[in-house]
Amino acid sequence: MKQLVLSEWLLTQLNQSDFPVRMPNHRRIYEVIRRAITTQILSAGERLPSTRSLADDLTVSRNTILAAFEQLLDEGYVASQTGSGTYVTYNQHDGFSKNIVNNNIAGDKSAVQSVESNAENIALKHEDSIGLSKRGLAACGAIKEYQSPVRVHNEVQPFTPGEDDYAGFPYALWRRLLNRQWRTPDPALLDSSHDGGYLPLRKAIADYLRVSRAVNLTYDQVLITSGTQQSIDLCARLLTDHGDCAWVENPGYWAARRVLEVNGLQLHPVNVDKEGMAPSTKDYRTTPRLIYTTPSHQYPKGMVMSYGRRRLLLDYAQNCKAWIIEDDYDSEFRFEGRPISSLQGMDQNGRVLYLGTFSKVMYPGIRLGYLVVPPNLVESFKSGLYELQRPGQVVIQAALADFIEEGHFASHIRRLRQIYGERRRLLQAALAPIATVGARLSTVDSGLHLVVEFDSICDDVSVAELASVQGLRVYPLSHYCMGESTEKGLIIGYAYSATEHITEFGSKLAEVIQLALRQ
């Protein structure tokens, strides 16, 4: 690309793009150039304009450009050669698209995917010479198979599932609440968290869950963890042994599967239907020690588990002494209709472990989640939590307790629900044309992503690839499946994209889908 053209193009991107309002200029410039590199607009070896001329063209200070370049240098996207300027060194996009295509697991026919067999598949693709273990390969390989690689994570594009918008987070209020704790610091707040977490936070969560989710609990059953991964990890370690069978929903949450796999569990996929997780005769031949499910809003497809299915699952768990993990991952984002009660609230036998997270309502880096355990497991889980994870950040727990108790949490959720609800409606409208090519848009009215389902003949991986080349990162539904996937479609996140761009990006995505499905 010619250098003047590049400057002009950068300028358009800076103004047009979907960045959070508060994003500083140097971050925007860095991001735009990086995207240009990862989407091959700039290719390896190409020279960037000088910082001075770029500063002139974009009418920003030279320091702003220098800051952006420095980060690009630091991260190895560009290299500078004394006297001759700055060059693009790296093109990630190539690597990424090849991985997506090569690692498509749709061809894997085995229904039960053990850590070992899965790791062996991945080992074939990895250089084994560096000496990772099988489960280590599974843990790392997971990233390439199930989601966009970590290395390009910063390059979040519109519609990336799992990304939220925290630009509107009430920073000033939160800073005040944190300062309140730091101003009169109780030494106990600086210690690690020994007894399941900060007591007022556990009480606040118990009150919240009792009222809004019909969870049946006392505060003593609430443990503060550092998030969903850690909650699932703790359950797997304390309640299962290596080689035990775990039922997971199919399609389902790959990140939960990873944690279970790394703990040596034999994952058995159970298909979902309109009523949620739907165990069949074949499934009952296995004896699960653990059942991982998302009854309020199946991940990723969104249906609510029916009453009958809930009863069946609870009775089955009681009969075979299995534990149920109920992941209520986005219960806050229900846009219409009355809230759905938790599975835990129906459980008479203490077989359900209920978990939730603050990452989506507060901000991802807060790393606080909660786990509600049956009364007779409380002491063991407190011990195990402390012994295996040594939780801390009690100051933040205390600020969060105040945030909830003083009503900020409730009003922040209301605000987010409004914002995300609007984005959802706009996206649904923009995607309406895809009905003409036989793609079905899910009608579930909650959560932070939409599901589009295709006829199974269609290769959803290539459709997602096409969209990605257009700067729209959506995930193929088949990537959420284990074994041979009959489910084809797209998972489209709308939480991250600015409201004013949803219609434009949505229409672009609709075009991509129409183009792909017509072929």
Added chain:
Amino acid sequence: MKQLVLSEWLLTQLNQSDFPVRMPNHRRIYEVIRRAITTQILSAGERLPSTRSLADDLTVSRNTILAAFEQLLDEGYVASQTGSGTYVTYNQHDGFSKNIVNNNIAGDKSAVQSVESNAENIALKHEDSIGLSKRGLAACGAIKEYQSPVRVHNEVQPFTPGEDDYAGFPYALWRRLLNRQWRTPDPALLDSSHDGGYLPLRKAIADYLRVSRAVNLTYDQVLITSGTQQSIDLCARLLTDHGDCAWVENPGYWAARRVLEVNGLQLHPVNVDKEGMAPSTKDYRTTPRLIYTTPSHQYPKGMVMSYGRRRLLLDYAQNCKAWIIEDDYDSEFRFEGRPISSLQGMDQNGRVLYLGTFSKVMYPGIRLGYLVVPPNLVESFKSGLYELQRPGQVVIQAALADFIEEGHFASHIRRLRQIYGERRRLLQAALAPIATVGARLSTVDSGLHLVVEFDSICDDVSVAELASVQGLRVYPLSHYCMGESTEKGLIIGYAYSATEHITEFGSKLAEVIQLALRQ
């Protein structure tokens, strides 16, 4: 105890005890009453004085007493009956002392202790009916076998190993550094940490380790974890498989052993001598995949690994393709002599993973540590870290980067070194008399605890028990051993106790030891 007597006794305790200067009155009163309950000064069923009379006797406001009582009520130490007052409901100490005595592992003769066999031992003592897994039992049971139970953790007594004094932490400065981040919040700081941690912190740590610990690294090899447990966990998961053999030092760090055990490793204890970890012919019959060691300051005995032993270990690891975890857990607290270089710095083959923590220098609840990995493992570890632990708290990482870069870290360490060095000297002086009964005080001049060694005929568990009854929580050396322990002695932490009380408490402990060893 008569109520007036109780008030008087409480008053003495409030003034005499070893609380941090900033501890509020209600916390002190709570703590003193709790200690009275856990040490059986107050027994179950006993009535506490009324809040009004106690407020009068202690000359504090009634609200202060109410706050203390409320916490005792919350935690179940006392219960109130309308009209008749507040009663002690619970006596933990009984349970605790019995556990320590019954669970003494000195009688266990097997050298290699697998998760299964260990868990089975524990299972015998546990009620299995609640349905924990074997590894879950191992994780929870660990607490009772290897350290004071979590439930009495708040009852930290003088000399509890592993407890630090963070009353002197520069709160105001730290709040200012955090506020700096929150005032101009970069959205990236609120995200989870995708790429091994906050870059400026990784750079600051790399600079620090290069200079002060002769670690051989670039900043890219530094990953920010949420502490030592998580660092070891990540290494175990990415580098070993279920059933692999891991060498651990004997005696050694039980918390590291727990994490390795829960990951299904076969732990093989390797004895230590004056030169550190000392593998024998018997040990070489096993083939470790992982070697966990503390070369700079063996935990808990304190010796430095000799040059010859370092060479031997590095060569052996290279020959059998084992990984070495070098836990440099308290390298900051070296009071005399020149710093000792890291094992990692001598490694030519990229077999060493080096780890450290900020819990001891900053405050335990900060939950930040670091892991330095060989260059060819960087990408896999970044992926695994993100995928398995989803790290975050980038704001705190940013504040910590400033804390280090602006020189506060170095001066804070200097200050702590001075404080802890003085406590060490006072304790050594106070314990000098124990030489007359054949107890040897270690002369290693670094770290945060002292080691006293007994003749092996002596039962160190009972000595620790005797001290604990006197309000001095020290740990028996045999609890740090696997298999039949020939090592008897005490581990005495001095970091937590206020300097002005060390001599008094130390003399009391010396008396306990003399009394016990004379019998």
